[in-house]
Amino acid sequence: MDIIKVFSKNVKKYRNKKGLSQEAFAERAGLHRTYISAIEREKRSIALENVQKIADALEVETYLLFIEDSG
Amino acid sequence: MDIIKVFSKNVKKYRNKKGLSQEAFAERAGLHRTYISAIEREKRSIALENVQKIADALEVETYLLFIEDSG
DNA sequence: GTGTGACTTCTAGTCCGTT
């Protein structure tokens, strides 16, 4: 599967797990709410720096966001 | 550790494991040799699309490139 | 075979608003 798709799905999954809205999550990650929205809809590629910001905000290990079936 | 640092180190490690030069590897990945060079020296951020290209060229699972001590 | 600075083109990422 495509890495962007996997990443998008995992962001959405972990974000919902934490009960965060896109808006609240975007603020935690220091990113823009429309950007998070675009990521979850697979409309964008992402730079590694922001991958890390997102992982931090979700409080998960970075590599978990690239595993297809990471629970 | 910083994700770019981890990624860089892993690219270098897996590339050397395969006995590929930066030049040969760059060609496999469809990227420029100086670009690979810059990545390995942590001089660049990278978008997910190229992360996948690199993982493909190295024939490793993408997530392995983000694990600090991934053999 | 690799490191490096500089350069142009293209896209990541922000910010406004509307649905």
Add this chain to the structure above:
DNA sequence: AAACGGACTAGAAGTCACA
């Protein structure tokens, strides 16, 4: 709360000449 669009700026992609 979230999808979506338009316009804008910062920064990544991609290449080169030279060391």
